[in-house]
Amino acid sequence: MARKTRKPGRTLGVFFLALAIAYGLVAVGASWKPELGLDLQGGTRITLVAEGSPSRDALNEAKSIIDQRVNGSGVTEAEVTTQGNNLIVVEIPGKNRADLVETVQRTAQLRFRLVACTESAACGAAAASTTTPTAPTAPGVAPRAPVGFGKADTTPSPTATPTGAGTPTDTATDGTTPSTSPTATGTAKPDTKSSSFDAAVDFMNNPPADWAQKFNDYTCPTNAAPIDDDPAQPLVSCSPEGEKYLMSPAIIEGRDITDASYGIPQNDVQYAVMLDFNGHGRSIFADATGTIAGTGQLFAIVMDGQVISAATASSRIATGAQITGNFTQEQAKSLSTSLKFGSLPVKFKKDTSSEVVGPTLAGDQLSAGLWAGAFGLILVMIYCLLYYRGLGIVVLSSLSFAAAWTYALVLLLSKTAGFTLTLPGIAGLIIAVGITADSFIIFFERIRDEMREGKSMRVAVETGWVRAKRTRIAASFVSLLSAAILYIFATGVVKGFGFALGLSTLIDLAVLFWFTKPLVSWFARFRFFNGGGKLSGLSPETLGTDMPVAVGGKA
Numbered sequence: 001m002a003r004k005t006r007k008p009g010r011t012l013g014v015f016f017l018a019l020a021i022a023y024g025l026v027a028v029g030a031s032w033k034p035e036l037g038l039d040l041q042g043g044t045r046i047t048l049v050a051e052g053s054p055s056r057d058a059l060n061e062a063k064s065i066i067d068q069r070v071n072g073s074g075v076t077e078a079e080v081t082t083q084g085n086n087l088i089v090v091e092i093p094g095k096n097r098a099d100l101v102e103t104v105q106r107t108a109q110l111r112f113r114l115v116a117c118t119e120s121a122a123c124g125a126a127a128a129s130t131t132t133p134t135a136p137t138a139p140g141v142a143p144r145a146p147v148g149f150g151k152a153d154t155t156p157s158p159t160a161t162p163t164g165a166g167t168p169t170d171t172a173t174d175g176t177t178p179s180t181s182p183t184a185t186g187t188a189k190p191d192t193k194s195s196s197f198d199a200a201v202d203f204m205n206n207p208p209a210d211w212a213q214k215f216n217d218y219t220c221p222t223n224a225a226p227i228d229d230d231p232a233q234p235l236v237s238c239s240p241e242g243e244k245y246l247m248s249p250a251i252i253e254g255r256d257i258t259d260a261s262y263g264i265p266q267n268d269v270q271y272a273v274m275l276d277f278n279g280h281g282r283s284i285f286a287d288a289t290g291t292i293a294g295t296g297q298l299f300a301i302v303m304d305g306q307v308i309s310a311a312t313a314s315s316r317i318a319t320g321a322q323i324t325g326n327f328t329q330e331q332a333k334s335l336s337t338s339l340k341f342g343s344l345p346v347k348f349k350k351d352t353s354s355e356v357v358g359p360t361l362a363g364d365q366l367s368a369g370l371w372a373g374a375f376g377l378i379l380v381m382i383y384c385l386l387y388y389r390g391l392g393i394v395v396l397s398s399l400s401f402a403a404a405w406t407y408a409l410v411l412l413l414s415k416t417a418g419f420t421l422t423l424p425g426i427a428g429l430i431i432a433v434g435i436t437a438d439s440f441i442i443f444f445e446r447i448r449d450e451m452r453e454g455k456s457m458r459v460a461v462e463t464g465w466v467r468a469k470r471t472r473i474a475a476s477f478v479s480l481l482s483a484a485i486l487y488i489f490a491t492g493v494v495k496g497f498g499f500a501l502g503l504s505t506l507i508d509l510a511v512l513f514w515f516t517k518p519l520v521s522w523f524a525r526f527r528f529f530n531g532g533g534k535l536s537g538l539s540p541e542t543l544g545t546d547m548p549v550a551v552g553g554k555a
Helices: 008-029 056-071 098-105 124-129 195-205 209-217 279-292 329-341 364-416 423-452 457-489 492-523
Strands: 043-049 079-083 087-093 110-118 147-151 159-161 169-171 235-238 244-247 257-263 271-277 299-303 306-313 321-327 353-357
Touching: 008 364, 008 492, 056 079, 056 087, 110 195, 110 209, 110 279, 195 279, 209 235, 209 244, 235 306, 244 299, 244 306, 257 329, 271 279, 271 329, 279 299, 279 306, 321 329, 364 423, 364 492, 423 457, 423 492, 457 492
Parallel strands: 147 169, 147 306
Antiparallel strands: 043 087, 043 353, 079 087, 110 244, 110 299, 147 321, 235 244, 257 271, 271 321, 299 306
16 A cells, blocks of 8 residues: 555646646637637527428427537537427527538538439449549549448458549448449349339439430539439539539438448548448448449439539448548548438528527626635635644645636637536536535545544555545446436536536546545645644544544555
8 A cells, every 4th residue: 555655746746737738728729718608698599491381390300400510519508499380590609600600501401312424434334434534623622532332340441443433432342242243234233122213223324315415514613502402303413522423313311321420440540431321221222332333333422412422332231331431530520420410301491590699697697606606615615624624725725726627628628629608517517616525525534534543644544545435436426427417318508517517527536536635645744644733633632532643654
């Protein structure tokens, strides 16, 4: 035991260094004021008006997707509600959140289509064997990462192969032999009873002359504004790089995607995007990848009428899919977010209204909450000084540094994760004062119990710590579990309360382990404490024993 307490100063030094680094990062961000929520500073209200008469289920589904969009990048605590039969109202904290306003306004109809023609290749089945120079990339647009479809459990790295897609695309291998037995039309015929899918395959292999002419006459627009996208009709559109595509009617809707994520697969070195479909989507996706497997033909992902990705496939994929290619982390994250949260079941009118709204609480509510927290903190400090005397110095310093860590992390999270501080969030942080004080009481009382048995303070600190930390970890686990449940299942300000409660509980544990315990171990070296000084809080009178306090001793 003694070996663990010989250099508490080193632990304290690391603690202070970490705190200095945290405030250094805050200084780099040049923001010393946390972002406030709707209730404290107001924000922007966006009203979306649905076209037609959507069902209640469709409107609620759209509300859920929009809520995931605006709150998916952090704890912004935006509020999303439905009104009447055709309105969705979104209130976003802050008056300058143009990025989230655009996210909400984007209807993002997501669809999967088979590619019949590209600007740099022949149309139909001949596209698989005809390669022409790549179309020029639009000025100012980074080239799209070449991609390919593979199975979700793919482990080998993809290998680039030329196709007639206009840009080189990756063919993801999956450990199986690709399907390369074409039919008379040049593709492997899937076993499917879907007439719409059969029509899409026929369109891909033999696009009608009128649509081929539309494709030839089409010019890619210079802006990226959404275009009309009828899922039942073919589509001529472009990628952000300016590559033009003629595509079949939609065969999979975005709502058929149940999940999308990104990461680096095992035994690989590049990012990939993983997809999961519902039963209908999985069946169609298997048929589509089986059709284009080994042919070089493309399967496009279209959002708002714009091609965000067009991929090949090396074999039929009947389970979860994986999109591989030369993705950067940001490209993979953007694509997975678009796939996961991109498809709204409701189309909204273009005349979306937005307005600035004031705080929902009076201006003095913030100051009242802060004063309440400060007053409670002062009362706790005074009580601990009167009851624990010299040991109360540990309480004062620990609470002060816990407050310093809380403020630093709130500032950093506001800057990096979109965390906004609301009145319930402040309440969650204030509750942490009691949680932190409880940690000290458990520890100090364990030390006193050990000293009542005749142990010196240095020994009592170590033996009492072993028992106290188990109790503290168990109690903190319960608090963290409660915070996690609130954060996962709640919405709005309740979600923020759970986040603040969990954050403050973690800070309490960090301060207890890396500041309070080393500081008490360091104090145990001084005779004022280990000798049972009258004002130390560890005198025989304070301990309630007539025995003299043991001095020195080794753990």
